[in-house]
Amino acid sequence: MESEDSRRLQSAASFKAFLLKSSTESHLNLYDHLTGMLLKVMDEHPPNVVDVIEDMSRDVKRAMLEEQQSSLRELPETSAAELLAEQQRSLFSRPEDADQEDELMETPLPNVSELGFYLEQAGVGLGREETQRVFLALKQLVESQALLRCRLWGKVLGTESSYIVAEAEYREGEEEEEPSLDEDETEPETEDTETDPLPQSTYKPLPEVPKEALGTGANKYVYYVCKEPGLPWVKLPSVSPAQITAARQIRKFFTGRLDNPVASYPPFPGNEANYLRAQIARISAGTQVSPQGFFQAGEEEGDEEDTSPRDSYEANPDFEGLPVTDMAESLSSWVHHVQHILQQGRCTWVNLAVKPGEDPNEEGEAEEKEEEPDEPEPEVGPPLLTPLSQDAEMFGTPPWTSKVSSTLTSQHAVAVLRSNLWPGSCAYACGKKFENIYVGWGLKYAGEGYSPLVPPLPQKEYPSGPEITEALDPSLEEEQVLKEALEEQQAAQEELQDSGDEAEEDDD
Template identity: 55%
Template sequence: MGDPSEEPGSREHSWSGHRPERPEPFASYQASYEREHGPIEPHEPGYGLYQPGYSPYDAQISDTKSRMLAIQNAKAYLLKSSTTSGLNLYDHLANMLTKILDEQPTNAVDIIENISKDVKWAQFQKKMDTLRDEHEILPTFEAAEKQKALFTKESGGEEEQEEEIGESPLPNVMETAFYFEQAGIGLSKEESYRIFLALRKLISDHRMQTCRFWGKILGLEMNYIIAEVQFQEGEEEEEEAEEEDDNEEREKEMGEDEDEDEDETKKKDEPPKSTYKPPPVIPKEENGTGANKYVYFVCNDPSNPWVKLPPVTPAQIVCARKIKKFFTGRLDAPVVSFPPFPGNEANYLRAQIARISAGTHISPIGFYQFPEEEGDDDEEGEGGRDTFEENPDFQPLSVAEMVDSVSAWVHHVRSILEQGRCVWFNPFQKSEEEEEEEEGEEKEEEPGELDREVGPPLLTPLSEDEGIQNIPAWTAYPSTTLIPQHAVAILQSNRWPGAFAFASGKKFDNIYFGWGHKYSPENQNPVLPPPVQAEYPSGPEITEGTDPTLEEENAFKAAKEKALADEEEQEEEQEEENEEEEEEDDD
């Protein structure tokens, strides 16, 4: 073979300058390897290993322009961004070399993979502020900060603390949770203790006579923790006065608007008034009586502030019986249903609490008794007694006796009538002032008297509760059958799933954990809307006539003008005749 520099297409011919020779160690290694094993294959080590002056570009690129174009293409390939991470290889390699030169680690080639990972990880970290670092707040830390106020002890003297310990209405939530835990009912100890602390905070903010953990109603977004309280005499009156002041201001504003509207209507022609009279509104029961005997506070989490629920009205209870809606956990959420519910979720929650309390709050027979006072017969005639007291001579029954028969339990909350009240109200009964005003006026036909509703009296045994088809209203069982001498009597409501009661000696309590829905053996069948009102029948007396066309109007005007002209001519002729007759008479 001749000189390789003179052969066309050789690597020496493609270079314009001097080509550096291949290193001798690699050349001798390759020659010895090929003599023994043959030429190096692509899958063997050493193939494609770049050596100075030995590159595919040396044989393919002949001029400088092509070489520069190849370099640009290669750089463009390295700058191509990834479709997953958005990074490119050129910047990544540049950042890696910058990191290596800045830190200068030992044996950088051994940790090149770790350096590559660190450079990639730095691309996805949050950008720190120039003044201070932005620390990420973990959800557990944020929840702990909110609950930190529950674990702080309020400062006070020893005498005040002793009085609070002796007279505080704070219930022992942990003891109640222990008894329900025997039957596998209740919350975790951690959550029960946080509710215990939340109730302590609620009592410190208000003056209360009694306080009790009512239960927990589940929601789609958040849950409701419910506390049942009874205010002291002065506290509740102050809150009622504030509510009445607000209502009076609203009524005044509404009255002013109505007066303005009346003045405007008097100026105009008064249209005919409708003779329809809406049904009378059933008033709500006063605070401290009936369905509003207790006040309820709710919160979504023990660390959140307590919110007082408004009193319930009969219309809300009647409508709540016809619908079934899941709670969202937001008190201001609207209740979209048919029939339309008169209020938002706070009112619907209060109505469900009243219904559950009336049907599931029970106590061992003999624990409560009616006070021996005069006038009991009159109270019974008005709808039954509403007050009771603890029996100091109460002798508890054994667990076996309380489990064998539900007659050993009684209701200590009054049932709600179909009217939506615990005490029936006659909507057509008029006060003395109204009767005096109607004496001088003509008496209108009074509607027929409604049948008086009478519900079961207080302290009625559970044996009188109606079952659900073939399912009894209550199920009683001991907490354990292995150690019956230390068992606790448990009662479960089948009408309101999630309502439980326990009794152990002289201790008992009620609790509810559920969705706030009543059990229905069949599917929910909502009330259908009323049928669409029929249209008026068409006829000549009702149907409006069609408007005349322009031609008909012009013809009508022309005929009218012609008739007027004829009348004028007749009048003129008659006047002329009269004048002629007068002249003849004069002659």
Template identity: 70%
Template structure:
């Protein structure tokens, strides 16, 4: 009996010792290893996790097999980025200390800003990310002759983000750049004309020329004024090079008002939309930045004041320059969080025309200031259009319009438990992501969002224009019916008859002549 049992046990052990054809393991050794592991590790509820442990034991054997393969060393995105970001942490020692003493650096204190942003519940990234943004801004300030620099915010895209810096050049250092976009357009037009001329020479029938003349486009605002008051630099990751955005044209602003597209994160991406957007994503981004700035850049009332000289010159003209008020004391925080009338817009409203200052397009080109050679032929119009007027600068936010029963701003205190040291926070409901905070004399505007306006309901894409009316129908363009064979024959017969009669007449006349 015992013998039998022992034999059975031995047979089973032999079965367990059979090596697998696949993995070259055997069950006996595996169980031994597994139980050793359990004894070593003593996991709680060992019976529940035994499958996992068994799997792990098997996996631990695996690397031996893999070691014969060599790992493909791929330089990952992270490594490439780290190479770029390493430069942010290099100290610039060569710069003389005099420089720093002479020119006050326009670098904003991002550490302070990020502290207040955290109070306000806004973030552009983690703490380390903010530090990198700080260093990237430092890089920008060091490399460009900037008078003023501000962290504008972050615009999110589907593939990457844009970190946006708002800057102003030092006077005199402004780069005089010819707008590179208009030149190629003209060239294209010229090329078209040339083609047509060639066609005419070769004697090919020309297509009818369109007599449609587009309505005159509003000229771009000069650098340093209106929507182009500041220049904007963007980068997708701190450490990557800053790219200057091109100045914005009124046409771009108006097109951006009609479309609703996500940013991709590539500045050269095409905007596929209706109505077509004139330009690339860089232009679209710049247009949205202009719109967001105009709508949501706010400051506590009294922080800025109008320059006084201007009032004497032209009392009627809208005042568009302001300066910091040296006597500003700072408003109490609870008041700032309570009433919208304590906040004012300090960026000019963009008119329907797509500019901040209205320009009379109906006026003769001579009267216009010479603007980038946009002097197109304009026909005189008898009635002068009414100038568009926006709300003046430094208008309180309480004057802002509601969007479909939604107030345009939500105000809050950052802390309810410690209102004494809280920060007043404003959140725009019109431009989700736009925030402003104020604390004592300090305030800042920051944007962190998708760069899209709140649609307030559903977005309705604009429809294509109605088809043009048809050419009025008349006899000269109506197609006649082809005559039938009989009709042709009768016509032929009558013609022959007429001809015969005429010949007879002529011969008679000839006879008469001869008689004379």
């Protein structure tokens, strides 16, 4: 009997040890779980215990897990969406001193809601919610910068964040802050005290193409960008011809950080803010279009014989609009109202052979001019308000695609125009209303594939010769032979000199 009782006690102990084994996932054991369930049944006496035993088991397990957790918990960190929502709260607040009569007056703020309505029919846009937030952000920009005219240019996508771009009219008297060199950054003067000066290079770099003045050419408008509605607007710097020329030779995605350096070949003269401004100038020059007859050439004071391209236009008050079907079928119904950018990187050609401050018509320098090479032929681009039908194809692709937004309700449809050379650029026209917008990656169509430029070959070494070629050290035998040859040569010279002296004595 004692042996049987001892076996039962051993089996009971081993079974209890089995029940006390903890789970690898929840770190709970079945013994404590069953004990908790029995205590819960005895305390609550629920009806139909068998039917609710699963729910009771779940409640007991949840309570045991909560007891194991620490009561000192870290507060959840504020997410990026909550931070953005906090910054966008100011867009929906109305100032207390705002007068309703002032709001009814004409304002430079564009009607972005109407723009979103027409773009939605064309299958383009930012969505209704984002369009409303962009509208409020533009309102904040106009009020803070006191802009005369503002327009939603578009949205440039980036790998980390995107740019919302606003186009503003240049105000007379507005100047750009150019970075100035500090005293510590100036190059120190070198004193010419060396007896053997270093050789100087005879290379003369090409003259730098001057930047167009603010309010003219590629710098006719001022652009502001922000990453999200509600975040601060940043004014982009003016663009230079060197930046436009370099942007034509590279293809880089935007990161969303304006101060990010642009690593490319050829090297780009600036950071991402300058690269973004150069791409905006290129896209505007190639895709900003309007219906034929909406604008007319402006009257400029000056010489009637001046052949320089006109860069001004004005709205035609007699414009009545064109039929939507005609605008969708014929590219001649659309014209470019932004100046073309020349290969020089400017909208107006400049003669680099003439030095600044020099009069090319000055007399008295005929002899010097004959020696100088012929002046380059001025480059002339297509004039302002040129029809789109004259645009050239690239890589066998037509530059534009036009259609009607809806063929079922053509009486209420709009004419839609898309650029194939700059994917993401779109324009619409309906009656007397039209608008342009760009939503894309900021890259031009490159055909089947893009091949970056190959760096030039390294410079050749200086031609080798006995004066600069390093010779091998002679061996001991070669040195002995050379020494004997020099001694024989010296002895022959001495004998020749002695014979000469004897001949002079005989003559005396």
